[in-house]
Amino acid sequence: MEGGLGGNTVPPNSCDKSKVLDVKPLRTLIPIFPEASDGPPFVCVPPNGPFPSGFSPFFPFSGPQGSRSTPDINQNGFNSTPLPIRSFRAEPSTSNGQNVSYGSHKLKSTRSRSVKKKAKRSKYSEFALTALTNFNPGISLSERDDGNRELVENVLLKFDALRRKLSQMEDAKESHSGIVKRANLKAGNIMLSKGVRTNMKKRIGVVPGVEIGDIFFFRMELCLVGLHSQTMAGIDYMVIKDDLEGERLALSIVSSGRYDDDAEDPDVLVYSGQGGNASRDKEASDQKLVRGNLALERSLQRANEVRVIRGVKDDLHQSCKVYVYDGLYKIQESWMEKGKSGCNMFKYKLVRIPGQTDAFATWKSIQKWKEGLSSRAVLILPDLTSGAESTPVSLVNEVDDEKGPPHFTYSSTVKYPKSFKLVQPSFGCNCLDTCQAGNSNCSCIQKNGGDFPYTANGILVCGKPMIYECGPSCLCFRNCKNRLLQTGFKVHFEVFKTKDRGWGLRSWDPIRAGTFICEYAGEVIDKIKARQDGGDGENNEYAFHTNRLYESFKWNCETEVLGEGSSDTTECFDIPSPLIISSENSGNVARFMNHSCSPNVFWQPITYEHNNEAFLHIAFFAKRHIPPMTELTYDYGIRRSDETESNNVEYGRKKCLCGSPKCRGYFY
DNA sequence: GCCGGCTCATCGAG
DNA sequence: CCTCGATGAGCCGG
Structure with missing residues (x-):
């Protein structure tokens, strides 16, 4: 086996701990609070309003329920928290509008096309209308013409947040079969009509704000950022x-x-022209030199650059596709050949302009690693979890000779000490088989404020103060969609040596926003006991703290979807009982995630055992789409002055190397 | 206004 | 379970 480790998947204990991992994430010392004058103040607003203008009625971990150790779950959210989007639901009941619109399809003989179209629109017009009224695009006319990185990212975040919310609403509808789910198109429609898009000006070559290697999950996304x-x-x-x-x-x-x-x-693409396909009422035919085909022909003659987006299958969501922006190509030659149907097709040979960052080439390599067609030269271990997870985690080092991180015991979940005794009796939902998104009788869905927290394909819809998954006392099966955390991660991870920040974590798979990354596994530190023993966990570089200050934790809450969310606001989040998890001795891949001030991953509290919010799990989710082989990072948070006994906020401070333009400079 | 397009989700067969 | 192909609704832009 590689690395001469003789099949022992746990790295030998012989490594010098001090050599490794001198990097720990961040907790800054300088809490950055917004001045009262610049923008909305944060958080401590009563959930029933009134809300200061510009502030969003979303309460991550604060507000009354946060200060109680045993919140009344029945009050969680539903009545106390305004849910703008939900209220748009076009047909509160089983709905005339819907039936009418679908019915009209069947009556095509008597109705004109335009009537049909109008009826269709009404299906979600009410939603769209309200969204349009409240939707503050925040994008100026010139920004619509020419974008930048921040705009591109914002547009994509908003689109996907809206799409997930719409998916959630569709999932919850009575499952009259036949209703086609097109949340992506609806979201796209709203975005386009409201002008929440950028780079509308057509241009040859580079699109400002779109980088080579960026990934997309819907054609609409390419459209919204002006790439295609x-x-x-x-x-x-x-x-x-x-x-x-x-x-x-x-x-x-x-x-x-x-x-x-x-x-x-991977630098060559042979592309077929458009047209000539057989369809329902048309035979296949020869392609003609018009439209796109003509444009490609002219581009060949003029040798102008053409952007190439490669569609590939999404390994995590089989029936879906991922689009990878692979940079600029030039058309080298064109010809005509007979296609399968026997008709003429145009073919264009495109060659990638040299010197650009690898994008699609990386995908091809990963494909080969997965199929075992080629092995990674830098592979130390094929699976550092020794099979503890359902997907292997590779260990690689392409930087130096170090053979792995210091020894630790791999554990896939969090462990509570005995001192955390459960006090409340367990109760769960009575759903048979699996919980259904639209079932308002499911007590677990009720605990979540009436919304199913995940979309049908297992994507987090939006961040919340707490997510209640089904647990051991629920009657539903293990494959219930409300057991996402418990089923473990699906992403193929790789622990790798970074250049200057010790070991880090990245993924072979493309990850879409809202994807469950992993839990933070380790041992929960009992603060009282630790103090008696003479420590409080502060000395531990492998510790996760819930009670720090975090930025932009309002991930995709309704108000953020609607454009009011300000990611510049630092908020304080109180969760029922602050938690410290140490992964020093035992932990999972999460212990390798480094800090970044502009992270691509965030955490979310989840509970499912014992009906006791003191038994928390910390789950990581993707903040945005993350291309393969991109380092996964989260914000270690800003230390509060009361975090250490001594109030010595300087303690354990480290220089941050995240490289983000918004870098705070230090972390803990 | 019409219609075409390297779509997208669903369903059912194997 | 899967994966594949067939099916049909869908909407922007030309």
Whole structure:
């Protein structure tokens, strides 16, 4: 086995601990609180309002329920927290609007197309209308024309937040089969109509704010950030006005893989022209040199750059596709050949312009590692969990000779000391089989404020003060969708040596926003007992603290979707009982996640055992889409002055190397 | 206004 | 369970 470790998956204890992991995450010392004058103050607002203008009625961990150790779950959220989006639900009941609109499809003979369309619109028009009224795009006209990184990220975050919320609403509808779920299109429609988009100006070459390697999960996303403005067609082009007869040039293409255009060389793409496909009422035909095909031909002659987006299958969500922006290509040649149908098709050979960061090439490599067709030269261990997780975790080092992090025991979950005795009797839901999103009788859904916390494919809809999963006393099966944390992570992780921050964590799989990353495993430190023993966990670099100050924790709450969320606000979050988890001796992959001041991962409290919120699990979720091989980081938070006995906030302070423009400089 | 497009989700067969 | 293909609604832009 690699690394000469002889099949022992736990790294030998012989490593010098001091050499490793000198990096620990951050907890800054300088709490950055917004001045009262610049923007909304934070948090401590009564949940029933009145709300200061500009502040969103969402209460991460504060407010009355946060200060009680045993909150009344029946009060959680539902009545006390305004839920703007939910209130948009077009048909409160089983709905005329819906039936009418669907019914009208069947009556096509008597109704004109336009009537049909109108009826369709009404299905969610009420929602859209309210959203439009409240939706503050916050994007100026010039920003709509030309974007930047921040705008691109914001647009994508808003789109996906809206999409997840709409998915949640659809999931909860009575399952009349036949209702097609198109939350992505609805979200896209709202975004486009409200002008929440950027880079609308068509351009050749680089799109400001979109980076090579960026990933997308819907065609609509490409459209919203101006990378490829066709929602379905694979070739986007622009008309050159000062040219005779409206000459057109290709701007970007999306390769979906449907036409067997995959080449062995990741820098080469053979792309098929558009048109000529057989459809319901049409035979296959020869492709014509018009539209996109003509544009590609002209781009070949002019040798202009063409953006290439590669569509690949999403390993985590089988039926879905991921789109990878692979940078600029030039068209080298074109020809015509007979396709499978026997009709003529155009073919274009595109070659990647050298010197650009690897994107699709990385995907191809990962594909080969997964299939075992090639092994990673830098692999130390194929699975450092020794099979404790359902997916292996690779251990690699491409930086130096170190053979692994210091010894620790791999444990996939958090352990509470005996001193945390459960006091309350257990009760759970009575759902048979699995809990259904629309079932208002399910007590677990009630605990979650009436909403199913995850979408049907296991994506977190929005951050909340607490998520209540089904537990051991529930009657539902293990495969209930409300047991996401308990089923373990699905992402193929890799623990790797960073250049300057010890070991880190990254993923082979592309991760979409809201994906469950992993739990923070380790041993819960009993503060009282620890103090008696002469320590309080502060001395521990492998410790997770819930009671620090965190930025932008309002991940995708309704108000953020609606544009009011301010990620610049630092908020304090009180969870029922502050928790310290040490992963020094035992832990899982989470112990390798480094700090960043602009993280791509955040944490969320979840409870499912004992009906006792003192028994928390800390679950990590993706804040945004994360391309493969990108380091996963979260915000270690800002230490409160009362965190240490001595009030010595300098204690354990480390220089932050996250490199983010918003870096606070230090962390703990 | 119409219609085409390297879509997307669902369903059912194997 | 899967994975695959067929199916049909869907909407922007040309």
